[in-house]
Amino acid sequence: MNLVNLESVSHSYGPKPLLSDVSLGIEAGDRVGVVGRNGGGKTTLISVIAGDLKPNGGRVTHNRGLHVASLSQGDDLDPALSVQEIVLGGRPEHEWAGDAGIREILSSLLGDIDLTALAASLSGGERRRTALAKLLIDEHDLIILDEPTNHLDIEAIDWLARHLSGRKTALLVVTHDRWFLDAVSTRTWEVVDGSVERYEGGYAAYVLAKAERARIAASAEARRQNLMRKEIAWLRRGPPARTSKPKFRIDAAQALIADEPPARETVELVKFAAARLGRTVYDLEDVTLHAGGPGQGPLVLDHSTWQFGPGDRIGLIGVNGSGKSSVLRLLADTVQPDSGRVVRGRTVRLAHLSQELGELDPARRVLETVEEVRKFIQVGKKEWTASQLLERLGFKGDAQWKVVGDLSGGERRRLQLLRLLMDDPNVLLLDEPTNDLDIETLNELEDLLDGWPGTLVLVSHDRYFLERVSDRIVALLGDGKLSMLPGGVDEYLARRASGAALSARAASGAAAPAAPAPAGAAQDSASGLSAKEERELRKELSRLERQLDRLSGREAKLHASMADAAADYGRLASLDAELKDIVAEKDGIEAEWLEVADRLGE
Incomplete structure (x- = not known):
């Protein structure tokens, strides 16, 4: 059933049309991402x-x-009303407190907010979450969200994606968060030059299909195609979840990335970074740090020791208020630790992009503002002029001669970032660099950072950008330590969920799970297995591993066959069905393997 139809719609502000003769429709159950x-x-x-x-x-x-x-991106919350009055309206407490769906929305979005607090006392992020909770409480035929992930941390974004995916409501969402797009949307609309280009699938499918359209049209924009190929190569080489959304495999897209090297020449970059920085970049030795200064505010680090080396590309994550920005300020030497020592390398040349916009002369031109730092810079193996870099980050043509005072917040953000890069730093500290950047500009920034040799520490709620730019994920989990997460953001979310479950059990008075046996304890006493039982289980473990190896081999062959049969849709459907059976069988065997390994205490 069609919910909304647009027929030959046009609209403009001034001489340039934003929509020109656009016809499209939204049906019940559609989930559309707009880019x-x-x-x-x-x-x-x-x-x-x-x-x-x-x-x-x-x-x-x-x-x-x-x-x-x-x-919308703003809100119209009545400052005289409480959060509870705004979100729940006149619902009696017994009604909403007994509704599991409402309780989940409240705990996931407003768990740290006093429901009796007036809207006038809320921060921008708290107002955003309040408005979002108010919308989600009720049932709708169509939900339209403009940048819903603004002011949300990674955990809240993950919850929102799962919540929206579980609703039957039609959804239309504008967002620059590419992970979120892939998680919630089944179709993608690109608004470009007054028209709306439509694609099936989320962001990953959109990238593949757009590259194929560009190939067929023999586009003259060679550099944009190179960027798209790089993006596809990273998507294809990334975690399997990223490539599971597209329902097709395009032979031309496979050809585009057949010889595409990795997004970053990691070994070369680390080698170059070591030559520029030496062995020491930052060493934190037994550091204690509070967010508000010595002994003030939440504890961020508690006798923590950590080393940031040359060429490290680290994504730093944690809930809002966990102290991520404080750690960056500690490295930038703008705050001092309560105790302990921060050793900085002698050759460190730092650039720190904070969340506050730095002072820029409002009377100067954009190009002049960049050229006063430097007119040329070497990125990787190529030299770029200030004008070329400005164009890459969205300042095209006459935009380079705009007066700084006329720029929007997002444009000032881009200009500030570019000025930092032009100063040729060898250490970059980036605090939410993606704020107000559109997807094309994010692609350009990622490509620029791919060739930048140095140590990078990044704080961002944009999961796609975080995983794309950084090589390692480090988290602040509230225990006063910096924790390395080999499993990345997925491991962080799992740890957070596990911690929340333990807290809920403790609050309800349920017994906590037994602590693991200390290292070195006798295996028989921990598992209760006899020597014979242990031998049998190890044989079973070995058998399951052989099965997994065999299935992995069949899975690889099927992928190759699907690439060869890209133009034969009947053959593709048959191969895809076979692949799904193998993946399901693998999942079952992996579950058995985990069960046996758990019994063995491994």
Whole structure:
């Protein structure tokens, strides 16, 4: 059933049309992600669909009785009302407290907010979460979200993606968060040059299909195609979950990345970074740090020892308020530890992008502001001019001659980042660098950082950017330590979920799980197995491992066969069904393996 139809819709502000003769529709159950350049018409499109904006031309039709809920980038919360009054309205407590769905929304989005607090006292992030909770409490036919992940941490974004995926409501979402796009959307619309290009699948499928369209059209934009190939290569080489969304395999896309090298020449970059930095970059020795200064505010580090080496590319994650920015300020030497020592390498040349916009002369031109730092810079094996780098980060043509005072917040953010890079640092500390950047600019920034040799410490809630740019994930888990997470963001979310479950058990008075046996304890006493039982289980473990190896081999052959049969859709469907059977069998055997290993205490 069609919910909304647009017929030949056009709209413009000034001479440039944002929408030009656009016709499309949203059906019940559709989940559409909207992408495009900042200022390209994304917000205009969703405002027209929501009925909040009447277009200059064309017709917009809503299904009779359609219930639409919208979350804009601002909010209209009444400052005199409490959070509870805004979110729950006049619902009696016994009604909402007894509803598991409402309780989940409240605990996931507002768990750290006093429900009796007035809206006037809330921070920007708290207002955002309050508005989002208010929207999700009710049932709707169509939910429209404009940048819903703003001000949310990785954990909240993960919950929101799972929550939206579990609803039957139609969804239209504008976001620059590519991980979120892949997690919630089954179709992608790109708003470009007044039209809306439509693609099946989430972000990964969109990248593949767009590259194929560009190949067929023999696009003259060679550099953009190179960037797209690099993006595809990283998507294909990344975790399997990233490539499970597309429902097709394109032979041309396979050809595009056949000889594509890894996104970064890691060994070469580390070697170059070591030559620029030496052996010591930052050594934290028995450091204790509070967020508000010595003994003030939450404890961030408690007698923590850590080393940041040359060429390290570290993503630092944790819940809001865990102290990520404080750690960056500690490295930047703008705050001092309560105790302990921070040893900085003598050759460190630091650039720190904080969340606060630095002072820029509002009367100067954009290009002048960059060229006063440096006119040329070497990135990887190529020399770039200030003008070329400005173009890569979205300042094209006349935009380079705009006055700084006329720039938006996002444009100032890009300009500040570029000035830092032009100063040729060998250590970069980036605190939420992706704020206000669109996807094309993010791709350019990622490509730029791919060739940058040095030590990088990144704080970001943009999971895609975090995993794309960093090589290792380190977390602040509230225990006063920096914890290495080999499993990346997935391991972080699992640890957080496990900790929340333990806290809930403790709060309810349930017995906590028994602590693991200390290292060196006798295996028989820990597992209760006889020597014979242990031998039998080890044989079973070995058998299961051989089965997994065999299935992995068949899976690899099937992938190769699917690539060869990319144009034969009948053959592809048959191979895909066989592949799903093998993956399901592997999952079952892996579960058996884990069970046996657990019995053996491994």
